[in-house]
Structures are given as C-alpha cells and as structure tokens.
Amino acid sequence: MYDLANTVYSMVIVSLIINQYVLIIGQVELGMTYTQADAIYNTMFAIMQIVVAIGMPIMGALSDRAGKRKPFVLVLTGVILLFASLLGIYKSLTMVLIFYIIANIAYQWSLAFYDAMLAFIANPKDVGKVGGFGVAFGYFGTLIGMAVMLVLQDVLGWGSPVSQITTENPVLSYGYYGNGWTFVIAMGLFAVCAIPFIFVNEKQKKGKMPPFGRLFKDSLRQVGQTFRDIRKHKEMFKFILGYFLVVDVANIIVMKMFLIVRDGMLMPSSFSMIFIIISTVSAVVFTYFIGMIATKWGGKIAFFVVGGLWAIAITLGVLLIFFAAPIKVPELLGGAVGAGWSFSFVLALLMGIIAGPALGGTWVAQRAMVTELAPKEKFGEYFGFSKLSGKVSASLGPLIWSGVFALYNVIAIRFFLNPSLHNAYGYSMLVVGVIMFVGLIIIGKVKPERKLIEEGEAAEEAVSEN
Numbered sequence: 001m002y003d004l005a006n007t008v009y010s011m012v013i014v015s016l017i018i019n020q021y022v023l024i025i026g027q028v029e030l031g032m033t034y035t036q037a038d039a040i041y042n043t044m045f046a047i048m049q050i051v052v053a054i055g056m057p058i059m060g061a062l063s064d065r066a067g068k069r070k071p072f073v074l075v076l077t078g079v080i081l082l083f084a085s086l087l088g089i090y091k092s093l094t095m096v097l098i099f100y101i102i103a104n105i106a107y108q109w110s111l112a113f114y115d116a117m118l119a120f121i122a123n124p125k126d127v128g129k130v131g132g133f134g135v136a137f138g139y140f141g142t143l144i145g146m147a148v149m150l151v152l153q154d155v156l157g158w159g160s161p162v163s164q165i166t167t168e169n170p171v172l173s174y175g176y177y178g179n180g181w182t183f184v185i186a187m188g189l190f191a192v193c194a195i196p197f198i199f200v201n202e203k204q205k206k207g208k209m210p211p212f213g214r215l216f217k218d219s220l221r222q223v224g225q226t227f228r229d230i231r232k233h234k235e236m237f238k239f240i241l242g243y244f245l246v247v248d249v250a251n252i253i254v255m256k257m258f259l260i261v262r263d264g265m266l267m268p269s270s271f272s273m274i275f276i277i278i279s280t281v282s283a284v285v286f287t288y289f290i291g292m293i294a295t296k297w298g299g300k301i302a303f304f305v306v307g308g309l310w311a312i313a314i315t316l317g318v319l320l321i322f323f324a325a326p327i328k329v330p331e332l333l334g335g336a337v338g339a340g341w342s343f344s345f346v347l348a349l350l351m352g353i354i355a356g357p358a359l360g361g362t363w364v365a366q367r368a369m370v371t372e373l374a375p376k377e378k379f380g381e382y383f384g385f386s387k388l389s390g391k392v393s394a395s396l397g398p399l400i401w402s403g404v405f406a407l408y409n410v411i412a413i414r415f416f417l418n419p420s421l422h423n424a425y426g427y428s429m430l431v432v433g434v435i436m437f438v439g440l441i442i443i444g445k446v447k448p449e450r451k452l453i454e455e456g457e458a459a460e461e462a463v464s465e466n
Helices: 002-030 034-066 070-088 093-121 124-138 140-155 181-199 212-232 234-264 269-297 299-323 343-373 376-415 422-443 452-464
Strands: none
Touching: 002 034, 002 070, 002 093, 002 124, 002 140, 002 181, 002 234, 002 269, 034 070, 034 093, 034 376, 070 093, 070 181, 093 376, 124 140, 140 181, 140 269, 234 269, 234 299, 234 343, 234 376, 234 422, 269 299, 269 343, 299 343, 299 422, 343 376, 376 422
C-alpha cells in the first residue's frame, strides 16, 4: 500500500502540479516568460537533486547500520505530508520552491529506506515479483489522485490551469492550483493510503538500535569504505554508470509528462490528465510482468525490455510533436464538436499505453539488478548508491532540457519567422532518448554474479544471522 501512497505524491504533485504551478507563478506574479520560469524550475530541481544525491548513500548506510528501515520511512512521510500541504498557502515563488524542496528531499530519501526493505519483507523466491507488484499496485495511487483532481477541476468548477497562452487559452490562470485545499486533499489521500504500512512486519536485526549520533557517524565511515569498495566491484560500477543515463529519461519524463502532452502535443488540459490515467492503467496492468521477467531472466533482460518500450514511446512522442500537433481530441472525450478519432490521436493513446510500463518497469528492473549485484550485508547501502546515480542524473536532466529549450529559442528566433515553442519539447525528447540509449549499452555489458532468487535467500540468511 505504501507504493500506492507515495505514487499519489510523485504523480499528482511532481508530475501534474508543481512544474506548471511554478510556470504560472513566475509569469503571473513576476512577469517572466514561459522559458524563463521553466528554467527557474529546472535549475531548482537540479540543485535539489544534488542535495538528494549527497544524502542518498548515507540514508542507505543508516538503514544497514540500524537494521530497521520502517521508522525512517514513517518520519520522512510526515515531513512530506506537512510541507506538500503548505504549497498552496502562498503564491510566492520563493516559498513554493522552499516547501517543495523540503517535501521532495524527504520523499526521495524515504525511498532509499523503503526500497531496502524489499529483501526483508518478501519471501526469498518472490523478490522480483513482489517488486513488480508493488510498483504496479502503486500506480493505483495515480488513478485515485487524478480522479480527485478531475473532480476539483471540472465537477467542482475550480478550473483548469493555463501556463501557456495559446489561441484556445488567451489568458493565464491558476485554475484549481489557486485553491489551497487542492494540496491538502492530495496529501490527505497520501496519508490514508499509507496507513496499512504502519502494520508491516519487517525482519529486523536483533537488539536495540544504537543512538542516532553514533549511528550517523558509523554510517559516514561505512559510506567512505563503500565508495572505495564499489570501485573494485566492476559490475556494480558499470551498472550505476548505465543506470545514471537510463533513469535520466525516466526522471525527466515523470517531471514533464503533463507538459509534454499539453504544451508539446498541444492537447487540452483535461485530456492531458486522462492521458496520464491511461498511462497509469497500462502501468498497473503490465508492470507486474516486467517483475516476472526480472525474476525469470534477470534484471538486465528486464532493462532491455524497458528500453525497447521507452524507444517506441519517445519516437511516437517526437513524431507527434513535430508532425501532428495540435492533436484534436474526439468529441466523446471532451474535444471539439464533431471531432473524431484521428490517426494521430490513436498514436497518442498508444504512446501513453507504452509509456506506463516503460516507466514502472524502470524502477522494477533497477530493484532487481541491485538485488542481484549487492553483497548480502549491504543491500541498503548499494540501493543508496543506485539511488545516488539516479538522483545525480535527475539533476542533469532538467539542465539538459532547459539547455535544449534555450538553444531552440535562439536558433528559432534567428532563422524562423514564427517559431513554435512546442517543437522544443520534441528536440528535448530526442536528446534524452539518445542519452538513454547509451545507458542501455553500458547496462548490457554488466554481468550479474547471482540470480535474483539466490539473492533473496541471501537476504533472509543475513537477517537470521543477526
């Protein structure tokens, strides 16, 4: 259930709200352009991810030294709930960014502890399948969150946010973001869905947890030693390097998904939310099978499957942005009167269906691969280093995205009379797609030393020996 709960935050706050919220505040309150406001958000996100990355190995080491992970998850969840709920109080760019940074750092660090719990709560032979089921089930959080947001926007009439002026939307608007209850309701869903996690029985080391001060110092020493050790572990080092590049795509797509559909493909806001729901349903249905693939054939094969899905989804997105936008939505789904099911709209649906399991499968394959590679006594720490790779990558992705946007604006203004901002989304997707391809090549050279099932049994032995 915690996978479901934290997905409410990641998809509703991170994917749906925060980027567009900052775009609107920057333009309405401070008079920025769309590109300037987006650059502010991307730079903030990059700096935040560096802080997350620095702390990630320490969080992993803490989980190993303490022998308990659940208390850390619960405390960090409280921080997320508090500061994410405060996002709607002020329309101040500074306050919104501060609250979001605190909430998101807590969210990212909580995942280091939560992921490390997997090998200590699942049956040894089911580690891969449980990971896949957890990620797939977690996407129900997106369905619940999106359904509630649609109710706030359309049923209660709080309005659709507008962050880019177009012919159809000539005025910028906060829409339902302007009501502070939006954020409180979203975090209320998170809290309710997280309640069952309180009753999870984690296999823990015997004995009392050391004082936090000593635990923290020991963890720092352990991180230093692991930094030295991990360079000797060639396969893990190669995986971390490859994962650094692959997850760059997943992170940026999560962050920009709503805007890619609405401002890139030029589809209505209401359908952009439906698009995410479609993608989520697909993730719920198909991500579990990525876990089964990881269990039967290993994390590397799972990564290849995920990479193929990403390649198709990104290719479709780029083609639709360059050659089909604006894409008309059928009247049945809230489009213009008389609009039908065009070929470009069907391709957009196909992109959403494929992107769902591609995104969910990325996390499943990562969990499986680290479980295969990590020494049994250092699950948490190696998960932490894997997360470190992902978070440093996440700091790079937004900067690359902003760089492509800025370069496009310079070139387009110089050489084209009427440059269209939506094309910048297509070029940005092309660039991150190439980066991901390089990452998959590196992961393809990794040689796991053990099978996933064997490592699940090793985790059980590690607990019983303590």
